[in-house]
Amino acid sequence: MPPSRPGATAAGLDLDAHDLMGEDRMNGLSIEGVSMRFDLPAGGHVQALQDVSLELADGELLSVLGPSGCGKTTLLNIVAGFLAPTDGRIVLHGNRVTGPSAERGMVFQQGALFEWMSVRANVEFGPRMKGMPAKERRDSADHLLDITGLGAFKEKAIYELSGGMQQRVALARCLANDPDVILMDEPLGALDALTREKMQGLVLKLWKETGKTIILITHSVEEALLLGERLLVMAPRPGRIHREYRLPFAEAGVNQDLRQVKKMPDFAIKREEILSMIWEMEEEIMGRTENA
């Protein structure tokens, strides 16, 4: 199946910054022909990403799914500015991305909280770095901690919280900085099923209430369907966009019981379709490795 690129633009790779001044391009995040290729120490090279292009409007919720090695984390790191692509570029609101910045907040799987700070100090971190006055940032942190259900844990140490609560702190910390885009790298991957479901509800709620653009990477097909207004399936070797969906489930799931959403007739069909798609890709990889 040829990779479909519904979000791709016709923009060339040699587009200059002043070409971006067109009004339609001032909005949202665009990933333009991003490729990532690096040499291996033992010789040879890896093509982690090949010509990935995508337009994301403000306030869109995109989930990215794919077998391991499809470059989805690499793509996220490029958008975050931690990696420079070998080709192509990332443009957010007309500005080219060259490094990490507060406008693109990140929520990691785990271990990204500062355990030498209290819960509140973690949430206050971003505003504090910007030099926001203590009173103001404390109020905003308290507000976010209340929203995320951590009102009773503001003074606790990070290591006193459960994994689920730690991820709530991570979400609150990211939101406290008021980023334009939130990048989530399997934020719920380490949680147990029940906690995970609660957190999925929380992510949807925060998405709707804050109107942030969110890119969420996940391993779980169900999570990708639930938390993806748009869903990107990526294929490996080289990492590329395989298929894109527009889905109604995220909208339907806001402030609703997610178990009801999963019972929607379309949900099971889509889940089966995507599962077998990924299954085939995995089979292909396994077959290739066996033949090698």
Place this chain on the structure above:
Amino acid sequence: MTGIILLAIYVALFVGSMLAVGLAMRGREQHDFTALKTVTFGDESAVRPNRVASIISVVVIFLLWAAFTGSSLSPLHVPGPFLGETRFTYTAENPAGETDDAEVALVVHEQGAAAEAPEIAEGDGFALNDAAQIVAYRTELLRVTGNDGEGAQVVAVNGQPIEAGGTVAIEGGSVGLSPRGSLTVTPDRGLQMEPIWLPSPERVWDALTTIAVEGYQNVPLLEHLGFSLFRVLVGFLLGSLVGIPLGYAMGLSGWFRGWFDPIVEFMRPVPPLALIPLVIIWFGIWESGKIVLLFLAALWIMAISARSGVSGVSITKVHAAYSLGASKWQILRHVIIPNSLPEIFTGARVAMGVCWGTVVAAELVAAQKGAGMMIIAASKFQRTDIVIMGIILIGLIGFGIDILMRKAENWLVPWKGRG
């Protein structure tokens, strides 16, 4: 011989108290979660130190020390040296072939105690009686035939014939005959240690109380110890002041890392003691030399711990801080430094231990004041009690430093190991 007996008693006490405590504690085991574990052999977390054993262990050391030095702290003692009066008779033969018996009266007394040879009448016959005093643990050469007329020779002791080189047991010791005809009297030594090798606990305590009041070599005890501590603190602080930033630089910059790696990796395995001669040549034997030595002892340890503290910072936290808008300096201040503190504390504990050991060694070589100087000077005067007192104080201070560092660590980096 004493050593083997000591070891045997120690092992017996170890096993015996283990069995005794086991019996006494039967039915009074704890019933917490760990007590319910069936797999304890190999589960380090299930091994809890038996504090009763710790107490008995310390008590046993003092009891053995007391028992083997005749101290009043222990009710039981191993046999001590023979003390008091004893007598034996010898048979002399003169050139005429006549034999005559004479008596020798001896008193064995402790070193330092005033004693006079017991009085004994001259007796009859040509062999006259003799008397002598002997210090415990010493042997005495007695020319008993000196007053027995020309050419008299000892042929028997206590009726048993004796030849040159032979010995005969007497009450409280033994008597040997030297090739030149003198009698060598060796009082029984028993199993106790001679005070010059191991003074009793109360002698050590006496040394401590005396020196605490009068000082040692005109310097108060606290000044001796204080000087050692002062050197350690200054050396350690200077070493940290240079070493920690150096370690950070090595953890954050490839050029720094490449430049200083060979130096640090070469200097790290060089024991600070090996630097003493060079430091003395360069900086002399006084304070500057010692502080330079301790600075060097702490420097590499602190640099390496700061470096590994930086490499221990998880990249996720750094990424998180960058995407929260932190600058490089803010990341250093708010992420890298706090994250490396646990490693730096571990390094500081090691460095303090090394510095404490190094300062004592350096003071052994040359110093006017200091714990090490005190014990080396005392050893030159064979004041073993002061030497042992000094060693105990040095150990206690080193132990105290480590406890303080651990307390500081718990207080300053409570998140250690919980990342």
